Amino acid sequence: MAMVDETIYGTDIKNTWEVGPHGDIKTVSGLKNAEQAVYNRLMTKYDELYKFYDGYGNHDHDVIGETDKAVAENKLKIYTENCLRKEPRVEEIGDIMVTFERDVIIVEVIVKFISENKSSNLVFTLERL
Numbered sequence: 001m002a003m004v005d006e007t008i009y010g011t012d013i014k015n016t017w018e019v020g021p022h023g024d025i026k027t028v029s030g031l032k033n034a035e036q037a038v039y040n041r042l043m044t045k046y047d048e049l050y051k052f053y054d055g056y057g058n059h060d061h062d063v064i065g066e067t068d069k070a071v072a073e074n075k076l077k078i079y080t081e082n083c084l085r086k087e088p089r090v091e092e093i094g095d096i097m098v099t100f101e102r103d104v105i106i107v108e109v110i111v112k113f114i115s116e117n118k119s120s121n122l123v124f125t126l127e128r129l
Helices: 030-043 059-063 069-085
Strands: 011-013 027-029 090-100 104-113 120-127
Touching (some): 011 030, 059 104
16 A cells, blocks of 8 residues: 655644643645644634635534524535535545534534545534524
């Protein structure tokens, strides 16, 4: 099996804002950075960052408050897939599963990144306020 060049996905600040042993903010690189970038895109409300990016983000947040679970689930799957299709690091989108809990919607999606042999399982949650 060939090793993937992890520089393809770059490096960014780790979204936990942890500080390393030398006082620097920790970074994330390679596949972990690609996963973090996709997570950030999924968690950002669509066009919330319109001043910086055109069409960036996810419409999933618009589903909060939908009273019909079947309609909400279908919208979440469509919005999640549409969001991921705009991500250049994503090569393939697998199953999208939606779970409704008391005050939380859990969305789980299987994603294959470019140049990767294995898929990643990404999970994000939306809170109903």
